[in-house]
Amino acid sequence: MFMAMPSPPKLTLQGITKRFGSLVALDGISIEFIPGQIHAVLGENGAGKSTLMNVIGGFLRPDSGAARFEPGHELPLGDPSGTRAAGIEMVHQHFMLIPEFTVIENLALATIGSLSGPLDLPFDRFNTLLTKLGWEVDLHARTGSLPVGAQQRVEILKALATDGPVLILDEPTAVLSESEVNDLNRVLRELRDSGKIVILIAHKLAEVLAIADWISVLRNGKLVGSVSGAMADETQLKSWILGDSSSIESPAAQPTVASDESEFVLRAHDIFVRGDRGEEAVAITSLGVKRGEIVGIGGVDGNGQVELAEAVVGIRHIRSGQLRAIGKVGYIPQDRQVDGLALEMSIKENFEIKQDSDLVVLPSVVSANARSLIEKYNIKANNINNKVASLSGGNQQKVVVSRVLEGKPDLIVAVNPTRGLDFSATQFVHDAIRLAAREGAGVLLITADRDEFRELATKFLYIDRGNVHDQGWVR
Amino acid sequence: MGQVKLAIALIIVIALALLGFGLSPAEGISTIVSGAFGGEVGWGRTLVNMAPLLLTGLGITVAWKAGMYNIGGEGQYITGGLLGAAIARTQFGGPWAILLATAIGGALCGALAGWLQVKRGVHVAISTILLNFIALQALAWAVTGPLQAPGTTASQTEELAPPQMLTRFSSRTDLHMGVLLAVVAAIMIWGYLNFTRPGFQLRLTGENPRAARAARLNADRIRLQAMALSGALCGLAGGVQFAGVSGVIDTGFNQQWGFLGIPVALLGGLNALGVIVSSFLFGGLMAGTQTLSRTAPGGDLLIFVVQGAAVLAFLFFQPKREPTHA
Known part of the structure; x- marks a missing residue:
């Protein structure tokens, strides 16, 4: 049924470099994101994953490099409303919700076209989406009073509302329970099958291997490797992520100190x-x-x-x-x-x-x-x-x-x-x-x-x- | 560079304000400058004005750093002054006892607002504004009632005897010990906020009370203490005006010193050493405009218009705060 549709454009990054003072957070990153694929980006804390996503999302202006849809136009990097208009939606690692608003009010922020005129809260739209996801979220609840897992779901809902060609998720599973993760993966697969580019930042290798079609690994701001999900194996990814110093320093390895067990x-x-x-x-x-x-x-x-x-x-x-x-x-x-x-x-x-x-x-x-x-x-x-x-x-x-x-x-x-x-x-x-x-x-x-x-x-x-x-x- | 731009902007804004009153900007500004820094008399006026501004500016700084938006410097200044005047009537009424009493009076007023916030959730900005009104009425009542100078009909307290006044450094100016005291207080507050554990905890509570709470610090007590200290400094401002300059308290005692503490604190970047500089500049501006208002039309009104314009120019041109990282 997708045959009749023109194939959606792929998203290409070329030589993205971003410095913070003397720190090179991203060092000439070039990646292709193919429509109809879930593309996982892995790396240690501080490897540059979130920085890269913030560049694609338009929240950070890179020092050099470009991003464009092919075929199509250049992405206006450093301009959040421009990248959003281009259909790039982002679920942030840290919530971007207004705690005093109800869930539906937060969701309405994503769908409001203009700031004038009466405000129609988009109940129908989100009820449909919720049914599709099989999630239960109280749209009338005050957002700040929800547990973090539920707030995360609201963030994801917000991003799914606009139906753009690119969805970025920055560690979406960190706060979800196992069955919630399964729900989310099902949804991400559906989105992928509808021809979207899904970019996923994650930490747990097992989760990534279970869902990603393509995996790219960053280390110290550089792209160190890319591999298809089918070909990837855990040892290889780990060595990419950690580099040569694959031995993890830890404060452990100390003799057990006798302690009074009954205390x-x-x-x-x-x-x-x-x-x-x-x-x-x-x-x-x-x-x-x-x-x-x-x-x-x-x-x-x-x-x-x-x-x-x-x-x-x-x-x-x-x-x-x-x-x-x-x-x-x-x-x-x-x-x-x-x-x-x-x-x-x-x-x-x-x-x-x-x-x-x-x-x-x-x-x-x-x-x-x-x-x-x-x-x-x-x-x-x-x-x-x-x-x-x-x-x-x-x-x-x-x-x-x-x-x-x-x-x-x-x-x-x-x-x-x-x-x-x-x-x-x-x-x-x-x-x-x-x-x-x-x-x-x-x-x-x-x-x-x-x-x-x-x-x-x-x-x-x-x-x-x-x-x-x-x-x-x-x- | 930024300072130069700011100074130019400031001069332009003051010039425009002067033009608005039909005055020649050049003459006006030169009158302001000579009124503020012209010889011993000018400097004396500037420093005498600086003392209460520095103390109320410090009071505001301490409270705001703790996340308590104290707008009640005026009320705390008044309650401080009134308790000082009450002590002055007793046998213990030496200048230092009067200053101590004014600090306590202000602290009580500040602590009341702090207590309402931490116990009852009454926002301190609201309660301190209301307490300002109450303090103003209390002032009018006290100087026509219990604290009225005996045997007169004037609405004022009995004039302090010379030994009750703070030491003056010269017979030609009002320059008094309180100025030095205010500067010492500023250095102490700077040290307190930056180099002591309680000072750090105060700033932490202002930045993130939840992190303070999770570290098992008593954020409520810290905020209450900050309000008491803030009130004490504003009350002390009343003390140095009373025992340093006026010697009496009448219905016009407050003179907006408490309110002026807010722009002074902001111009000083909520930094105790910065407040020394901003209160000095402000003191000079006040001394200069006071001189100008004696000869120019507009009188006192001119003082407030020029000062208001100056504050706006300052705030507009001060270096923009670094945007926070996402």
Whole structure:
């Protein structure tokens, strides 16, 4: 049935180069994106994937290079409305939603043609799309009150609404549950089959291999390899991604420190915690974490995970019950940009976001502390005086993780600590958490990522609608 | 380069404002400059005007850095002054006791607004504006009631005795100890914000209160403290005017010092050292326009028009803030 249609144009990038100060983020990238293909772009945090996508999306103007549709016109790089008019839609890694708006109002932003005249909220259009996707999203809900997984779906819906020839997704699966990922993949295949160019940034090789028709790998801003999805194998891709230094440095490989196994760092009984809207978010009869233990709490986002973490950490009021955390508590919140960092402050200052009783904070001490953590945790940062917002997502997360672990907490509460991180960074964070546990910390690992859950936890619990069970990944 | 452009723009805008009042720009500007920097008298006027501007500018800086948009410098200035005047009537009424009282008076007013914000969610910009109205009425009531000078019908407090006044450096000008105090305060606030843990936590709370909270810092307490400190500085501004210059408090005591602290703080880039510079420039502008208004038509109105035009020019031409990275 597609025979009669003229074949849609392919998108060609030629010699795209982008510098940030002395850092060459993209170094002469040339890639072809073929219609009817899902094209995955892989690479480590900071390899230039998001920068490349922001160039294609028109959000960043490259220093040199061009992009054009063939046959067709040149893409106006550096002009978001121009690239959008050309039909390039982007789902960002970080949400571009207005939290105070309802879902349908956010979606309407993508479909509104002009700013005058009455506003028709496009219910029909999105209900149709939702039915097609098989997703359930409450169009009337206030967007900010939705769990991140649901907000991600809203972002994807927004991008799908305009039906342009190119759809870019920057790590869309990071916050989705397994069945949601399957849904999304089904949708992406349908879009591909309708002749769209689908560009996908992802971290998990298995996911990429399952869906991509073509795979390109970036390292340090250069295109190091391209291969068809059918021909790709994991070892080859890994060596492209990591380069020669395929050995991953990690702080692990330390002897186990004997710790008193019977010592609890967290005990909770019959606790009830309310969410932001006053709803009953957490109801747990019993929960304990011992030193040396990594207690995993798995489950789909939005089941009371954040409320539980905040209650344990002591920043959310417990309505009733007993909760006792012994010693120092370290908290790795789930959204680094909202709860973990002060984006407008410098990198070095972000290492100082902690409780501390020292009165005088000398700049030399702050700088030395930042430098030593950057070295120890292998954080890619050019200049510690730059805003922390200038770091890539993975390196931002490393700032949070290193800051928390460096405080030598007795209890670590981590919520989705590797969300959006590439596998070497994930490995690094996992090893660091394991090491902390070996050295005697108790860890409460709250995660929606099954791989992380299986790999890291030493004890397995599940959360569903605020209740903790000891079996089943409850949907 | 940017500074040169800014200075030229500033002169043009002031010239236009002067033309609007039918004055010769050249003569007007030269009167302003000689009024501000002409000899000991001019410098004295400039520095005396600078002191309250510096203190209220610092007060605004501290609050805004903590994300508390204090618009109530005026009210805090007044409540500070009134508590100072109350202490002045007692046997403890030396100049330093008066200054301490004014700081406490302002701190209480600021802390009330801070408390309403953190406990009840009343936006501090709203509550401080309302508290300004209340403070103005309280001023009118106090100087005709409990604090009125005994045995007179004038709406003012009893004049401070010479030993109650801050030390003056010269008999020819009003230049007093409060000016030095304000500069010392600025250096201390600069050190506090940039080189101490509580100062860092204050700035962090202003940048991202959620990150402060997740790091288990008490963001509410930090904001409340910032408002108290902000109020104390604005109250102290009232103190240096009272014990340094006027010696009495009447219904015209406030003189917009609290409001002027906002543009001063903004021109100073919300940086305590920058506020020293901006309050100095502003003090000079005030001294110059005060001199001009004695001879020119328009009087006090001229002062405000020229100052307003200058602030707008400053804000318009100041280096554009770096856009944030996506």
